[in-house]
Amino acid sequence: MSDLLELSHITKTYRVGEARVEALKGIDLDLNSGEFVAIGGPSGSGKSTLLNICGLLDQPDQGEYRFSGQNTKTLAPTQLTRLRRDYIGFIFQHFNLIPVMNALENVEYPLMLTQLVAKERRTRATMMLDKVGLSELYYQLPDQMSGGQRQRVAIARALVKHPQLVIADEPTANLDTITANQIIDLMHELSTEQNTTFLIATHDERMVRRCGRKLHLVDGVWQS
Amino acid sequence: MKWLVFAFRNLFRNRRRTLVTLLITATGTAAILSSSGFALYTYHSLKELSANDTGHLILARPDYFQRDEDTPLALGLSDYTSIQQQLSQDPRVQVVLPRIALTGLISNGDKSVIFAGSGIDPQELRVKVGVVKLLEGQPLSEHPHNQTDAEVMLAKDLAKNLQAQVGTGLTLLATTSEGALNALDVQVQGIFSTGVPELDQRLILLHYPSAQTLLASQRVSTLAVYLHDINLTKAFAAQVHQTYPQLGVQTWLDQAALYLKVRGLYDRIFGTLGLILVIIVFLSVFNTLSMTVTERTREIGTLAALGTYHGEILRIFMLEALIIGLLSNLLGVIGAWLTSVAVQFIDLQMPAPPGRSEGYPFLIHFSPELSLYVVLVITLVCVIAAWLAARRGVNKTIVEALADV
Ligand SMILES: Nc1ncnc2c1ncn2[C@@H]1O[C@H](COP(=O)(O)OP(=O)(O)OP(=O)(O)O)[C@@H](O)[C@H]1O
Ligand SMILES: [Mg+2]
Numbered sequence: 001m002s003d004l005l006e007l008s009h010i011t012k013t014y015r016v017g018e019a020r021v022e023a024l025k026g027i028d029l030d031l032n033s034g035e036f037v038a039i040g041g042p043s044g045s046g047k048s049t050l051l052n053i054c055g056l057l058d059q060p061d062q063g064e065y066r067f068s069g070q071n072t073k074t075l076a077p078t079q080l081t082r083l084r085r086d087y088i089g090f091i092f093q094h095f096n097l098i099p100v101m102n103a104l105e106n107v108e109y110p111l112m113l114t115q116l117v118a119k120e121r122r123t124r125a126t127m128m129l130d131k132v133g134l135s136e137l138y139y140q141l142p143d144q145m146s147g148g149q150r151q152r153v154a155i156a157r158a159l160v161k162h163p164q165l166v167i168a169d170e171p172t173a174n175l176d177t178i179t180a181n182q183i184i185d186l187m188h189e190l191s192t193e194q195n196t197t198f199l200i201a202t203h204d205e206r207m208v209r210r211c212g213r214k215l216h217l218v219d220g221v222w223q224s
Numbered sequence: 225m226k227w228l229v230f231a232f233r234n235l236f237r238n239r240r241r242t243l244v245t246l247l248i249t250a251t252g253t254a255a256i257l258s259s260s261g262f263a264l265y266t267y268h269s270l271k272e273l274s275a276n277d278t279g280h281l282i283l284a285r286p287d288y289f290q291r292d293e294d295t296p297l298a299l300g301l302s303d304y305t306s307i308q309q310q311l312s313q314d315p316r317v318q319v320v321l322p323r324i325a326l327t328g329l330i331s332n333g334d335k336s337v338i339f340a341g342s343g344i345d346p347q348e349l350r351v352k353v354g355v356v357k358l359l360e361g362q363p364l365s366e367h368p369h370n371q372t373d374a375e376v377m378l379a380k381d382l383a384k385n386l387q388a389q390v391g392t393g394l395t396l397l398a399t400t401s402e403g404a405l406n407a408l409d410v411q412v413q414g415i416f417s418t419g420v421p422e423l424d425q426r427l428i429l430l431h432y433p434s435a436q437t438l439l440a441s442q443r444v445s446t447l448a449v450y451l452h453d454i455n456l457t458k459a460f461a462a463q464v465h466q467t468y469p470q471l472g473v474q475t476w477l478d479q480a481a482l483y484l485k486v487r488g489l490y491d492r493i494f495g496t497l498g499l500i501l502v503i504i505v506f507l508s509v510f511n512t513l514s515m516t517v518t519e520r521t522r523e524i525g526t527l528a529a530l531g532t533y534h535g536e537i538l539r540i541f542m543l544e545a546l547i548i549g550l551l552s553n554l555l556g557v558i559g560a561w562l563t564s565v566a567v568q569f570i571d572l573q574m575p576a577p578p579g580r581s582e583g584y585p586f587l588i589h590f591s592p593e594l595s596l597y598v599v600l601v602i603t604l605v606c607v608i609a610a611w612l613a614a615r616r617g618v619n620k621t622i623v624e625a626l627a628d629v
Contacts, residue, residue: 052623057529057622058622086531092526092626094522096523096525098230098523099237099523100230100233100234100237109530110531113531113532157530
């Protein structure tokens with residue numbers, strides 16, 4: 001029994017015309033809160049597919065996925081949205097900041113979806129930006145920032161609402177090695193501090209080595 | 225508040241496109257308002273013209289409106305003076321005027337032609353603004369002498385036909401109420417035009433007592449009631465109907481054939497034009513928003529992943545369209561208002577409407593009430609277009625949207 005998420009016998013098959021691609025072939029996965037997990041594996045091995053399912057962005061074809069003990073199969077789309085809003089943060093390979101929002105507003109955005117009053121939102125967002133080391137850049141727009149800075153904003157955005165789970169699909173793929181290491185260290189640090197589970201997909205083996213728990217996916221199955 | 229700021233920033237992201245959409249929509253609003261403003265002005269003028277011509281209310285015996293009289297004034301009113309006096313007391317009433325419709329022959333001694341006559345109170349010429357245009361001589365005297373010949377006013381083509389000038393003596397011939405033939409010597413007091421060729425060939429005006437003499441009757445055909453305010457017509461008609469159940473009551477609208485015809489035509493023309501403009505605005509906004517939504521697919525995916533509901537994402541785009549709608553409508557209304565002011569200074573003439581010999585000025589009536597409706601409709605169209613355009617983007621799966629580059 002694990003307390004955050006349990007996946008058992010998850011499969012996912014894509015159909016492209018006549019061809020069928022079995023992206024996941026019966027995956028089991030248990031995650032506890034506070035874990036810092038890396039999923040490595042070659043390109044096309046199914047990492048993104050698995051993360052999308054874990055992040056409730058996509059549904060598996062077969063198998064059972066329990067998030068915080070709740071079977072996600074029976075949930076309506078709005079209920080899934082609600083779970084993501086309350087419990088899951090996302091960090092993307094391409095940062096995916098909202099271009100018309102400055103750093104502070106981007107971090108504030110997840111809180112705007114909650115009942116928090118403006119002042120409280122602002123306080124939390126600035127604190128979060130300070131934590132990722134961007135005290136100087138509150139009012140900078142995304143296209144005025146470097147890749148590393150943008151990913152820091154994205155990390156702040158993912159963590160500002162204190163989610164139970166953060167999904168990071170290739171968070172460092174668009175960054176140089178030094179910045180990538182800094183970003184990984186930052187995520188690790190915040191994971192420990194906030195007791196947030198991180199599930200990171202990367203095909204960079206050096207990255208995998210820096211993580212607490214290492215998993216390896218090949219052709220849709222675990223490889224030990 | 226925050227959302228509004230983001231919406232404005234998004235609109236600024238593609239300034240040129242936003243501006244073009246804004247201008248198209250503004251032009252649409254201005255065009256709808258100007259064209260319908262012209263129609264409104266035309267309706268208004270024709271309404272006035274009709275009401276001035278017939279009076280706001282026409283009172284007669286009920287069967288007068290239903291069938292032709294067997295002999296002149298057979299269906300006339302005999303107790304008209306008391307009704308006239310009673311109605312004149314009402315503060316809403318400007319004036320109550322007896323009127324006699326008659327036909328007969330008018331002769332200059334050499335030649336006789338058919339006339340259509342109206343026996344009137346001379347005051348009627350003062351309220352008939354725009355209907356009777358005096359060309360020569362004088363209007364009918366307000367206090368005619370009994371000694372001299374009766375006065376008559378001739379429509380211009382009739383005067384030409386009879387080679388009559390101001391001062392010429394003529395003779396009217398008509399059948400009396402009893403069916404006998406009677407004659408009356410008249411002198412031309414003035415020559416006028418009506419703007420309607422058919423009337424200009426036939427119409428004469430004379431004092432109604434003269435008409436009564438000619439027809440050997442004490443009756444009048446109708447009483448015309450002129451009100452101070454045209455909008456009171458309906459209510460006043462209802463009241464008259466109650467007070468005088470023995471009377472038939474028609475309003476100016478019942479007799480305003482030209483007004484109704486033009487209105488029917490213009491409603492269709494400008495209705496169609498308006499619809500086309502609304503469709504253009506819709507397509508323009510839909511096109512712009514579709515482009516915006518397509519460009520922002522990944523952003524939509526991101527917002528959805530972060531836990532934004534579909535409705536909330538739709539709202540973002542609808543808010544942007546709402547801003548476009550309101551701003552462009554503001555521009556459009558100002559544009560229409562400026563146009564309505566400008567055409568007052570450049571003297572444009574419209575060609576004569578069917579059945580009339582004179583054109584009328586091209587003016588645009590600026591109606592705040594209509595503007596409000598148009599603004600509401602156009603803004604709603606903008607928001608609906610945004611909703612339709614954004615729905616497509618939102619209905620993509622999140623994974624698909626996030627994969628968009
Ligand atoms: N939407 C899709 N339609 C069809 N096939 C897909 C789709 N998404 C993924 N696949 C296929 O499923 C398999 C797993 O893809 P996935 O993106 O999960 O791999 P990955 O490990 O994330 O690869 P990468 O390291 O390149 O990101 C691949 O063969 C891929 O081509
Ligand atoms: Mg991937």
